[in-house]
Amino acid sequence: MPEPVPAARIVVLVSGSGSNLHALLDAAADPAYGAQVVAVGADRDGIGGLDHAAAAGLPTFVVPLKAYDTREEWDRALTAQVAEHRPDLVISAGFLKLVGPNFLAAFGDRYLNTHNTLLPAFPGIHGPRDALAYGVKISGATLFFVDAGTDTGPIVAQVAVPVLDDDDEETLTERIKSAERRQLVEQVGRLVRNGWTIIGRKVTIP
Numbered sequence: 001m002p003e004p005v006p007a008a009r010i011v012v013l014v015s016g017s018g019s020n021l022h023a024l025l026d027a028a029a030d031p032a033y034g035a036q037v038v039a040v041g042a043d044r045d046g047i048g049g050l051d052h053a054a055a056a057g058l059p060t061f062v063v064p065l066k067a068y069d070t071r072e073e074w075d076r077a078l079t080a081q082v083a084e085h086r087p088d089l090v091i092s093a094g095f096l097k098l099v100g101p102n103f104l105a106a107f108g109d110r111y112l113n114t115h116n117t118l119l120p121a122f123p124g125i126h127g128p129r130d131a132l133a134y135g136v137k138i139s140g141a142t143l144f145f146v147d148a149g150t151d152t153g154p155i156v157a158q159v160a161v162p163v164l165d166d167d168d169e170e171t172l173t174e175r176i177k178s179a180e181r182r183q184l185v186e187q188v189g190r191l192v193r194n195g196w197t198i199i200g201r202k203v204t205i206p
């Protein structure tokens with residue numbers, strides 16, 4: 001019988017409600033998915049994402065920026081905490097901090113982020129609000145490998161949703177989030193099962 005392939009090790013970083021983390025945990029419960037979440041990290045206490053992790057019996061760590069004198073020290077501490085869990089992939093699922101050079105040197109080729117607009121339009125933390133204010137008719141979510149910019153890295157996948165005439169920030173955000181969760185689960189599964197290449201800005205999953 002062939003040796004079973006070990007599941008890829010994923011560390012998820014969160015700052016909020018953790019609905020993307022929850023979707024990943026559900027998917028990873030099936031051994032055929034090919035990945036397991038091995039730890040969850042955050043930059044703040046008291047958030048839903050940490051509750052999901054605790055309910056799943058996962059190790060958690062919190063590395064608040066304000067606990068460090070400099071951003072560089074924070075970046076080093078975050079890198080060390082993530083490295084302890086020997087991840088094959090690190091996923092920012094609503095992690096609201098930009099990581100620094102130390103983190104990118106360690107994980108830059110395997111650090112994913114999901115953003116709630118169709119990049120390169122509307123980067124930053126108010127994506128759906130900015131998209132609505134601009135009057136776009138289609139928005140969506142983008143999964144990408146993080147580089148040193150803000151929401152600028154090579155794109156793995158995008159999913160579009162309509163912007164409706166009576167949308168407000170909340171309704172558009174929720175429509176995007178449900179498409180975003182499905183995309184994240186599907187694409188992370190493909191990445192860990194098939195591997196990937198990044199040539200220039202082009203990501204290919206064989």
Ligand code: GRF
Pocket residue numbers: 014015016017018019020021049093094095114115116177180
């Ligand atoms: C996601 O929509 C992500 O794009 C944005 O924050 C949201 C995180 O939601 N940056 P959750 O914490 O996974 O529920």
